[in-house]
Amino acid sequence: MIGSVVGNALEWYDFFLFSAAAALVFNKLFFPTGDRTAASLAALSIYAVGFVARPVGGLVFGHVGDRYGRKAALIWTLSIMGVATFAMGLLPTYKQIGWWAPALLVVLRLVQGLAAGGEWGGGVLLITENAPAHRRGFFGAWSQAGVSLGFVISSLAFFLVRQLPDADFYAWGWRLPFLASIVIFAAGIFIRKRVMETAPLKEGKDPAALPVVALLRRYPRALMLGIGARLGENGGSQLLITFSLVYGTSVGASTDVLLIGVMLGMICDSAMMPVFGALSDRLGRRPVYMAGLLAMAAFAYPFLHMLGSGSTPLIILAFVIGNGLCHAAMIGVQPAMYSELFEPEVRYSGLAFVHEVAAVIVGVVPLISAALLARYGSPVPVAIYIGILCLLSLLSVWAMRETRPTRAQAH
Secondary structure, eight states: OHHHHHHHHHHHHHHHHHHHHIIIIIHHHSSOSSOHHHHHHHHHHHHHHHHHHHHHHHHHHHHHHHHHOHHHHHHHHHHHHHHHHHHHTTOOOHHHHTTHHHHHHHHHHHHHHHHHHHHHHHHHHHHHTTSOGGGHHHHHHHHHHHHHHHHHHHHHHHHHHTTSOHHHIIIIITHHHHHTHHHHHHHHHHHHTTSOOOTTTTTTOOOOSSHHHHHHHHOHHHHHHHHHHHHHHHHHHHIIIIIHHHHHHHTTOOHHHHHHHHHHHHHHHHHHHHHHHHHHHHHOHHHHHHHHHHHHHHHHHHHHHHHTTOOHHHHHHHHHHIIIIIIHHHHTTHHHHHHTTSOGGGHHHHHHHHHHHHHHHGGGHHHHHHHHHHHHSSSHHHHHHHHHHHHHHHHHHHHSOOOSOOHHHHO
8 A cells, every 4th residue: 555655656746746837937938928827828738738648558558468467567657657757857948958948848748648658557456456356445545545645745856946936946946846756757767667466467368469459359338438437536636636727716716725635635635545445445436426426516616716715724624625525536446446347458558547547638627717707707607517526427327337346356
């Protein structure tokens, strides 16, 4: 469990670090300074490139994980992510090499996306394939808590270097969190080389020659329902983390308060994931997950209303409820539920496929939400949009078989 949590936190620290840099640094140092809006959009477009590359990485490293072992895939993903992030800290700026600067940034972000696409499924399987069947929900949730922890650590790292004087920050300070990846890389490799291998190699089963082909042939229904189940969870997360900053600033909320709210919300999210995972061990995966979807759909409008209240306690409470209850109830169950959908020979590929394809589909949630807000001038259409995503996921989970082992199977 420690190996998975720490490994995930270190891996996703690198990936999330780019989001802060895109908003604070890359738009100023890696593009012409004439049009700040265009530069910001360009930087955020490069940020989005990482999500486009993730399904490809999921297929590639899912194949490696199913054919040659989970450890091999995870060591590769961490190594590739560490090298790409460290290289970002060494990149010359636009003033030094012109358009080669953003071009190299795009290449490195693509590499980051490839590594991230293969990370989630392997990090989950390190725990779920080693955990006792009757406690798989509880232990599996810790792997996802590591992802959230990576977000918090990357935000904290950028907050600390942002305390430098502006001249120092833009000259060299922004590079420090990226260069720190070399230490993170070494620590992660040390940890992952010492965790035990999991199925199928551990169980002595023959891996499929082409896991993704076997996956598509044998599990088309599970794949579609798994993707559908994630729409409400990931769409809700985009509302709580990304669009909340856009909407909050548009209604006059303090940027500092919003950022603090996001960080506290993510901490509560991480803390509550094992709670809901353990609850799914007792009640089943589907009931807990469906409760989270209903809560997210119901809370979407109150969440946005609380952000516009102008009250600091209400704004922070909105993030705590949204992340710590609504979102955690889904994401805490997801590792065990998805692991139990597929057999060991194709499990890594299955998790990567479902997770990353769904991420691409709902990656436009902030953009569509912003367009709805601009068109209607009200948060109501945005809340309805999130509610529709949750309804689609609710139908998917309802149609899915219960994956929690029975008491007899668990023992």
